[in-house]
Amino acid sequence: MKQKTPVAKRPHRLRREIARNVDAYLFIAPFFLIFFVFTVLPVLTSILLSFTYYNILEFPSFVGLQNYFNLFLNDDVFLLSVKNTLLIAVITGPIGYLVSFLFAWFINELSPTLRAIMVVVFYAPSISGNVYMVWSILFSGDAYGYINAFLLNLGFIFEPIQWLTDPKYMLTVVILVMLWMSLGSGFLAFVAGLQTVDRAMYEAGYVEGVKNRWQELWYITLPTMRPQLLFGAVMSITASFSAGDVTSALCGFPSTDYAAHTMINHLNDYGNIRFEMGYACAIATLLFFMMIGCNQVIQKLLRKIGT
Amino acid sequence: MATKSASRAARHNSRLHGRSRAGNTVNFLFLALMGAFMLLPMIYAVSSAFKPLDELFVFPPRFFVRRPTLDNFSDLFLLMSTSWVPFTRYLFNTVILAAVATAGNVIICSMAAYMLEKRKFPGSRVLYKSVELALMFSGAVTAIPNYLIMARLHWIDTYLALMIPAFATPIGLFLMKQFMGSVHDSLIESAKLDGAGEWRIFWRIVMPIVRPAWQTLIIFSFQSTWNMTGGTFIFSEELKTLPSALSQVLQGGIARTGVSCAVALLIMIIPIAVFITSESRVLETMGTSGIKE
Numbered sequence: 039m040k041q042k043t044p045v046a047k048r049p050h051r052l053r054r055e056i057a058r059n060v061d062a063y064l065f066i067a068p069f070f071l072i073f074f075v076f077t078v079l080p081v082l083t084s085i086l087l088s089f090t091y092y093n094i095l096e097f098p099s100f101v102g103l104q105n106y107f108n109l110f111l112n113d114d115v116f117l118l119s120v121k122n123t124l125l126i127a128v129i130t131g132p133i134g135y136l137v138s139f140l141f142a143w144f145i146n147e148l149s150p151t152l153r154a155i156m157v158v159v160f161y162a163p164s165i166s167g168n169v170y171m172v173w174s175i176l177f178s179g180d181a182y183g184y185i186n187a188f189l190l191n192l193g194f195i196f197e198p199i200q201w202l203t204d205p206k207y208m209l210t211v212v213i214l215v216m217l218w219m220s221l222g223s224g225f226l227a228f229v230a231g232l233q234t235v236d237r238a239m240y241e242a243g244y245v246e247g248v249k250n251r252w253q254e255l256w257y258i259t260l261p262t263m264r265p266q267l268l269f270g271a272v273m274s275i276t277a278s279f280s281a282g283d284v285t286s287a288l289c290g291f292p293s294t295d296y297a298a299h300t301m302i303n304h305l306n307d308y309g310n311i312r313f314e315m316g317y318a319c320a321i322a323t324l325l326f327f328m329m330i331g332c333n334q335v336i337q338k339l340l341r342k343i344g345t
Numbered sequence: 346m347a348t349k350s351a352s353r354a355a356r357h358n359s360r361l362h363g364r365s366r367a368g369n370t371v372n373f374l375f376l377a378l379m380g381a382f383m384l385l386p387m388i389y390a391v392s393s394a395f396k397p398l399d400e401l402f403v404f405p406p407r408f409f410v411r412r413p414t415l416d417n418f419s420d421l422f423l424l425m426s427t428s429w430v431p432f433t434r435y436l437f438n439t440v441i442l443a444a445v446a447t448a449g450n451v452i453i454c455s456m457a458a459y460m461l462e463k464r465k466f467p468g469s470r471v472l473y474k475s476v477e478l479a480l481m482f483s484g485a486v487t488a489i490p491n492y493l494i495m496a497r498l499h500w501i502d503t504y505l506a507l508m509i510p511a512f513a514t515p516i517g518l519f520l521m522k523q524f525m526g527s528v529h530d531s532l533i534e535s536a537k538l539d540g541a542g543e544w545r546i547f548w549r550i551v552m553p554i555v556r557p558a559w560q561t562l563i564i565f566s567f568q569s570t571w572n573m574t575g576g577t578f579i580f581s582e583e584l585k586t587l588p589s590a591l592s593q594v595l596q597g598g599i600a601r602t603g604v605s606c607a608v609a610l611l612i613m614i615i616p617i618a619v620f621i622t623s624e625s626r627v628l629e630t631m632g633t634s635g636i637k638e
Contacts, residue, residue: 069457
């Protein structure tokens with residue numbers, strides 16, 4: 039049984055609690071030492087820098103909330119990038135998440151050998167890094183791009199569509215490619231999670247009247263997979279909100295009329311090209327809080343599974 | 346042994362209650378179809394690596410190679426053999442880096458995850474929350490603070506700068522902690538009654554049970570460390586990694602299009618090979634992972 043020890047109110051009780059758990063602190067020490075120095079410290083510094091003007095050469099000068107005012111009041115491109123980021127996240131996040139789970143589950147139904155092959159096939163695009171560049175050939179804007187040629191031959195369209203440079207289609211193409219790439223870390227965690235579900239649970243389930251694989255999914259598999267579902271959700275959020283590589287690889291940087299410009303693109307623009315680091319940090323901080331908010335909502339939703 | 350494999354088979358079959366044959370077939374056909382779709386760009390990448398230069402530039406572009414050739418690969422090795430630092434050194438650097446970083450990452454994250462999941466102690470909740478939040482911060486703006494810290498530690502131009510941060514990744518701890526929850530507390534309690542120390546329990550009982558979890562983490566970790574270029578931290582040519590050496594090859598521009606296709610294939614083939622081996626190990630241990638109590 040897990041012991042719930044209330045946080046001590048008096049200092050000497052706290053000290054005794056700490057002394058009692060010395061071994062636990064030793065176990066976590068390597069991780070948290072490294073984590074604080076190389077993750078927490080840089081993140082806190084970046085958040086602090088978002089209140090400064092910092093051009094990398096000169097020492098940062100404090101400007102208060104100026105960066106944030108500028109983002110919301112003087113920067114139309116930023117507002118557009120927020121809109122694009124949200125649109126991409128709202129579509130690719132949930133769909134990618136569901137698709138990841140469904141595929142992991144479908145694959146789990148196969149025999150072990152087939153399952154291993156399928157896992158490799160479906161996860162390979164995530165490993166292969168830049169292979170999504172192939173999509174720029176499929177969606178090439180002339181009549182010889184595969185998709186244009188296909189549509190022309192079937193008579194659906196009469197002239198080639200500029201998939202990657204016409205603002206009307208760019209975001210759709212980006213979303214499609216991101217969905218194709220969404221079988222990532224969440225998917226793999228689901229596959230592994232499905233393997234740790236206790237077999238005895240299924241036996242017990244069938245004794246109690248579970249009839250088919252769908253009922254088994256809802257009443258047994260999903261509730262026991264809650265930890266992995268949570269992991270997958272956080273991964274989906276981070277992946278969908280930090281879209282940026284795909285947009286710049288497919289639609290160019292900057293894209294036509296900024297139609298595929300995301301917050302990460304905007305951040306890179308200011309951080310790596312204009313060297314306005316304070317401004318870039320402000321964008322990163324806003325993105326950070328957007329993801330945190332989204333995560334809160336999703337964790338609440340996930341608690342309702344199987345109830 | 347025979348009884349063991351028999352019981353394993355029985356367990357596997359019994360899991361498939363309530364499965365209609367039609368449903369299984371539809372499922373398989375659907376997956377095969379989607380799998381082919383997922384593989385298309387990969388096939389294109391493989392096919393391009395074997396295309397002669399004229400086929401790479403042919404207009405309209407072709408999907409499959411007509412006259413496969415190994416020219417791209419021999420060009421690549423020719424280029425690499427004339428480089429100042431031998432090709433094998435880059436390979437050696439990357440292999441060492443990826444192996445050490447992956448091993449450290451799995452062990453350090455699992456240790457912390459075990460304690461955070463199974464024990465309540467002052468600060469444990471706050472520490473865990475901080476890891477979960479760190480997952481959501483965009484890495485693009487932390488480059489400068491990171492560089493300053495490395496410089497302060499005098500780690501610039503050493504592998505410490507690449508390896509040590511890769512040991513403690515938020516995603517690693519998060520993944521391991523989520524899986525550790527499936528280890529029953531009663532198992533740990535009874536081991537404690539038998540006089541096992543925390544380290545023994547962690548290493549002998551918990552880690553074998555969460556095997557699918559750390560196999561997954563190995564893949565994540567290897568994938569990211571294999572692609573490390575050294576970035577702003579490594580300046581000595583003999584310390585540079587394979588990806589950074591290969592990206593230098595690509596600086597040659599359009600004349601090296603063929604070589605770049607070969608590079609793309611080489612860079613992705615090793616992580617995929619690691620992935621396949623680890624997947625086949627998952628298969629081996631599938632039967633034992635059901636043991637909980």
